[in-house]
Amino acid sequence: MRSTVIVFPGSNCDRDAAVVLEAVTGRAPTMLWHGETDLGDTDVVVLPGGFCYGDYLRPGAIAAPSPIMSAVSARARDGLPVLGICNGFQVLTEARLLPGALMRNASLTYVCRDVHLRVEQTTAPFLRGYEKDQVIRIPIAHHDGNYFADDATLNALEDGGQVALRYCEEGGAITPDANPNGSRNNIAGILNKEGNVLGMMPHPERLADAALGGTDGRALFEGLLDALAPA
Amino acid sequence: MTASPAPDAAADARERAPLVEATPALIAEHGLTGDEYERVLTIMGRAPTLCELGVFSVMWSEHCSYKSSRVWLKTLPTSGPHVIQGPGENAGVVDLGDGDAAVFKMESHNHPSYIEPYQGAATGVGGIMRDVFTMGARPIANLNALRFGAPDHPKTRHLVSGVVAGIGGYGNCVGVPTIGGETNFDAGYNNNILVNAMCVGLARTDRIFYSAAKGVDLPVVYVGSKTGRDGIHGATMASAEFDDASDEKRPTVQVGDPFTEKLLIEACLELMAADVIIAIQDMGAAGLTSSSCEMADKGGVGIDLTLDHVPQRERGMSAYEMMLSESQERMLVVLKPGSEETARAIFTKWGLDIAVIGRTTDTGRMVVRHRGVVEVDIPVATLADSAPLYERPYELTPAKGLILAEWVTPPASLFDTLEAMMGGPHLSARRWIWEQYDHMVMGDTIGRPGGDAGVVRIHGTTKALAATCDCTPRYVAADPDMGTRQAVVEAWRNLTAVGATPLAITDNMNFASPERPVVMGQFVGACAGMRAACEALAFPVVSGNVSLYNETNGVGIPPTPAIGGVGVLPDASKRADVALKRDGDLLLLLGVHEQGHLGQSLYQQHAMGTLEGAPPPVDLDAERAAGDLVRTLIREGTTDTVHDVSDGGLLVALAEMALAGDRGLQLYPYEGRLPTHAAWFGEDQGRYVLALDPARGEDVIERARLLGLGARVLGRVTGDALMLPGEAPLALATLRSAHERWLPALMGA
Numbered sequence: 001m002r003s004t005v006i007v008f009p010g011s012n013c014d015r016d017a018a019v020v021l022e023a024v025t026g027r028a029p030t031m032l033w034h035g036e037t038d039l040g041d042t043d044v045v046v047l048p049g050g051f052c053y054g055d056y057l058r059p060g061a062i063a064a065p066s067p068i069m070s071a072v073s074a075r076a077r078d079g080l081p082v083l084g085i086c087n088g089f090q091v092l093t094e095a096r097l098l099p100g101a102l103m104r105n106a107s108l109t110y111v112c113r114d115v116h117l118r119v120e121q122t123t124a125p126f127l128r129g130y131e132k133d134q135v136i137r138i139p140i141a142h143h144d145g146n147y148f149a150d151d152a153t154l155n156a157l158e159d160g161g162q163v164a165l166r167y168c169e170e171g172g173a174i175t176p177d178a179n180p181n182g183s184r185n186n187i188a189g190i191l192n193k194e195g196n197v198l199g200m201m202p203h204p205e206r207l208a209d210a211a212l213g214g215t216d217g218r219a220l221f222e223g224l225l226d227a228l229a230p231a
Numbered sequence: 232m233t234a235s236p237a238p239d240a241a242a243d244a245r246e247r248a249p250l251v252e253a254t255p256a257l258i259a260e261h262g263l264t265g266d267e268y269e270r271v272l273t274i275m276g277r278a279p280t281l282c283e284l285g286v287f288s289v290m291w292s293e294h295c296s297y298k299s300s301r302v303w304l305k306t307l308p309t310s311g312p313h314v315i316q317g318p319g320e321n322a323g324v325v326d327l328g329d330g331d332a333a334v335f336k337m338e339s340h341n342h343p344s345y346i347e348p349y350q351g352a353a354t355g356v357g358g359i360m361r362d363v364f365t366m367g368a369r370p371i372a373n374l375n376a377l378r379f380g381a382p383d384h385p386k387t388r389h390l391v392s393g394v395v396a397g398i399g400g401y402g403n404c405v406g407v408p409t410i411g412g413e414t415n416f417d418a419g420y421n422n423n424i425l426v427n428a429m430c431v432g433l434a435r436t437d438r439i440f441y442s443a444a445k446g447v448d449l450p451v452v453y454v455g456s457k458t459g460r461d462g463i464h465g466a467t468m469a470s471a472e473f474d475d476a477s478d479e480k481r482p483t484v485q486v487g488d489p490f491t492e493k494l495l496i497e498a499c500l501e502l503m504a505a506d507v508i509i510a511i512q513d514m515g516a517a518g519l520t521s522s523s524c525e526m527a528d529k530g531g532v533g534i535d536l537t538l539d540h541v542p543q544r545e546r547g548m549s550a551y552e553m554m555l556s557e558s559q560e561r562m563l564v565v566l567k568p569g570s571e572e573t574a575r576a577i578f579t580k581w582g583l584d585i586a587v588i589g590r591t592t593d594t595g596r597m598v599v600r601h602r603g604v605v606e607v608d609i610p611v612a613t614l615a616d617s618a619p620l621y622e623r624p625y626e627l628t629p630a631k632g633l634i635l636a637e638w639v640t641p642p643a644s645l646f647d648t649l650e651a652m653m654g655g656p657h658l659s660a661r662r663w664i665w666e667q668y669d670h671m672v673m674g675d676t677i678g679r680p681g682g683d684a685g686v687v688r689i690h691g692t693t694k695a696l697a698a699t700c701d702c703t704p705r706y707v708a709a710d711p712d713m714g715t716r717q718a719v720v721e722a723w724r725n726l727t728a729v730g731a732t733p734l735a736i737t738d739n740m741n742f743a744s745p746e747r748p749v750v751m752g753q754f755v756g757a758c759a760g761m762r763a764a765c766e767a768l769a770f771p772v773v774s775g776n777v778s779l780y781n782e783t784n785g786v787g788i789p790p791t792p793a794i795g796g797v798g799v800l801p802d803a804s805k806r807a808d809v810a811l812k813r814d815g816d817l818l819l820l821l822g823v824h825e826q827g828h829l830g831q832s833l834y835q836q837h838a839m840g841t842l843e844g845a846p847p848p849v850d851l852d853a854e855r856a857a858g859d860l861v862r863t864l865i866r867e868g869t870t871d872t873v874h875d876v877s878d879g880g881l882l883v884a885l886a887e888m889a890l891a892g893d894r895g896l897q898l899y900p901y902e903g904r905l906p907t908h909a910a911w912f913g914e915d916q917g918r919y920v921l922a923l924d925p926a927r928g929e930d931v932i933e934r935a936r937l938l939g940l941g942a943r944v945l946g947r948v949t950g951d952a953l954m955l956p957g958e959a960p961l962a963l964a965t966l967r968s969a970h971e972r973w974l975p976a977l978m979g980a
Contacts, residue, residue, distance in 0.1 A: 009490070009493075009581070009582060010404070010490050010493055010494070012405070012493065012672055013406070013672060013674075015673070015674070016672070016673065018676040019674055045367065049672075050406060051404040051406075051489070051490060051493070054404060054489065054490025055404070055490075056490065056495075062447075084519045109667050110396075110399045110400075110403055110668075110669070112403075112665075112666055112667070112668060112669045112670055113666050139671055140671065141403070141669045143403075201672070205674065206671050206674060209674075211677055211688070211803065211804070212671075212674065212676070212677060227642075
């Protein structure tokens with residue numbers, strides 16, 4: 001599997017994503033500068049976490065119209081798997097590849113901690129490595145992860161099976177206490193209609209190595225590798 | 232980039248700017264004494280220009296010149312087998328083996344953080360990271376040591392929330408994990424908080440960059456953010472005490488831009504890899520003045536600057552303003568000849584300004600031109616070396632008597648007291664703070680905040696680096712010498728407790744006005760204690776910072792020599808943390824023989840409402856023997872669960888281990904010769920609690936005894952409560968709730 005990590009000015013989880021991609025696929029990903037216009041040969045694109053353009057204006061807003069994003073949008077429409085993690089999720093919503101918006105956390109403070117997530121569907125290529133309703137533990141680290149969409153959009157997401165991950169208790173219950181940022185319906189990650197674009201606030205690349213205290217994030221990359229493997 | 236076209240008319244100006252007619256008011260505004268101004272006149276052989284006066288003002292400020300502290304700092308041990316670079320550069324450098332080096336330093340941003348907490352703290356983090364990457368290191372860990380006023384002081388909440396948000400806002404954006412630190416609340420800091428930020432970077436030993444601009448006719452290049460009018464005279468402000476009008480100094484606080492810092496790190500590291508740099512220095516305190524003067528002085532050359540070429544954010548800036556601006560995220564680089572285009576390509580890619588603003592010369596003079604006028608013409612060596620040096624009078628802090636445990640009222644219930652103390656300002660969880668810091672970015676954090684030391688893997692190797700910040704100000708206030716020994720040994724112990732070999736420290740000396748002999752006596756005592764501890768533990772000082780004049784209307788802070796320690800784990804898989812891991816494990820107390828010392832303890836403060844007597848004594852030889860044994864036990868695999876005993880004593884250490892591992896304890900009653908409350912709450916130094924396989928207990932106790940150390944069995948890991956005969960069980964859930972509630976409740980979260 002050939003992978004590509006997009007690097008924007010201010011990306012800071014680009015290396016973290018690359019480490020996991022190389023560990024899982026056995027090939028170092030291509031690190032592609034935002035100013036490029038051609039994605040080249042790749043089986044998956046990752047928009048990493050960070051603070052591209054310092055979150056100035058709105059998180060992801062200035063990165064969304066950058067040259068490489070035209071190519072990412074075009075290829076995503078053709079079905080190329082695209083994963084946006086944290087700031088990458090914010091870029092995907094600003095680029096309208098995913099609906100809704102990420103607002104400031106309800107607490108108004110930045111929050112970095114492990115959270116539990118319930119896997120809501122497993123048909124999308126990124127989620128093949130999990131069981132439906134499986135509870136996984138990976139960290140969040142963001143100031144603007146409060147997912148918002150209007151009622152109509154939210155209903156469409158729910159009805160269309162586009163909600164990928166929800167914040168939950170350790171046992172899987174979806175409760176207000178388990179919601180770290182005020183996201184509507186405890187949403188932590190969503191898919192586009194076709195299921196090939198996933199945006200998520202939590203960081204699967206941060207707990208994909210037992211030495212770091214957990215490996216639940218690794219299955220996301222492994223599941224994708226399986227999904228893309230030639231039958 | 233302005234390629235310096237020859238002839239450059241602006242660079243050839245010969246007419247001198249007007250000389251000042253110095254009034255006492257003008258001299259005082261520049262933070263100089265009458266004697267110091269006379270010294271300026273002697274050096275110059277004439278009156279200075281206004282810009283020259285500004286240059287002397289910042290170069291001779293306490294902040295830049297260390298004029299009150301230098302004679303004492305020189306007494307500290309600064310060398311050792313691991314030391315590659317001691318104090319005097321942007322940061323210290325120690326060898327981690329295999330060609331890896333740790334570059335680190337701690338620096339204060341106290342005065343600005345009190346006036347404008349978010350920006351003051353943010354730019355403190357930015358400044359210390361620049362000190363580290365300037366030397367060729369990629370920052371891999373940040374820490375901070377914070378001291379706030381009393382929890383109920385009207386400004387405390389505002390300051391805590393601003394400082395924590397500022398530290399997070401900067402470090403999170405740049406993408407460097409904040410892996411540790413400490414926070415105290417004490418009325419002594421009501422009007423002068425302390426914000427000490429530490430950064431550790433990783434470099435290759437053969438790729439360290441220094442600030443000496445050796446060579447003549449080399450291009451002097453300015454990179455990074457544009458220069459504005461912010462922070463003018465920041466160094467002078469940081470060298471004066473506060474009064475009621477200090478809030479009016481807000482315009483002297485700089486504004487940070489972490490996004491630019493992130494770009495600057497990447498661009499500078501790329502430039503360093505291109506092998507075109509002779510010397511590099513960040514523009515920190517005293518901005519362009521200090522960086523250009525220091526680079527020229529260390530290189531033994533002169534320097535000509537033409538300020539017309541400096542990238543400027545505002546119109547109509549004078550030479551005086553540009554030389555004294557403390558605008559952030561700027562660096563000065565002396566390049567190898569002919570490499571300007573290479574540098575320009577890199578900085579343009581990262582969207583940063585770059586301009587050739589001068590050249591090194593053989594004149595030995597710092598000459599600054601602006602708009603066709605010579606604004607500064609000062610001999611470099613004289614400017615750098617001639618700063619006043621004061622041997623200020625001092626009065627050593629009188630020794631306090633030993634407090635006998637019997638004089639301190641015993642508690643009605645050990646566990647009720649434990650719960651109350653762990654739910655109070657001094658021992659409650661700091662989670663509300665460190666969850667606002669990204670402590671996992673870079674994907675190598677294996678020891679998260681909340682333990683004895685933060686631990687990050689050295690990327691791509693099997694090694695790891697441990698770091699900690701420590702100081703117990705109440706001990707230092709009672710006995711500066713012993714209290715500073717304690718700060719050094721606690722840092723050493725915290726590194727040891729995770730399995731690291733302690734390598735070196737950075738010190739951040741926060742004191743009140745050195746012009747008061749009592750304060751100077753605290754400083755002298757602290758230096759003596761630091762020297763003794765560093766020598767005994769082979770734990771030298773490789774960098775540091777002095778922050779004086781932390782006082783308001785004549786009331787000073789408690790003396791606070793914060794110690795930042797760094798250690799290395801040769802094998803990251805052989806380490807320990809504080810969390811209990813297995814039911815049935817044996818709990819051992821190991822280390823210096825117990826004395827039940829309650830003077831200056833948190834228990835004394837809790838039970839008696841006051842802090843009195845001598846702080847706990849430090850036995851440096853026993854401390855070293857205990858630490859070396861614990862480290863061996865971790866590395867041979869005998870234990871993976873260790874916690875040093877510090878604030879609050881033994882029972883608190885045990886409770887912290889239980890909470891971290893979410894496992895209960897069956898403790899055995901104390902049957903020794905000490906009063907029971909002194910055994911459980913005494914703050915004796917040099918001790919660790921270990922959890923290990925019961926089958927190994929006897930052997931470990933025997934090994935401790937052979938070294939002349941104490942060791943005894945405390946109990947077993949079991950259940951979900953703390954249990955001790957004679958006490959009602961204390962459920963972990965109850966204790967956790969008390970421990971976690973205090974700080975969020977204070978902050979209204």
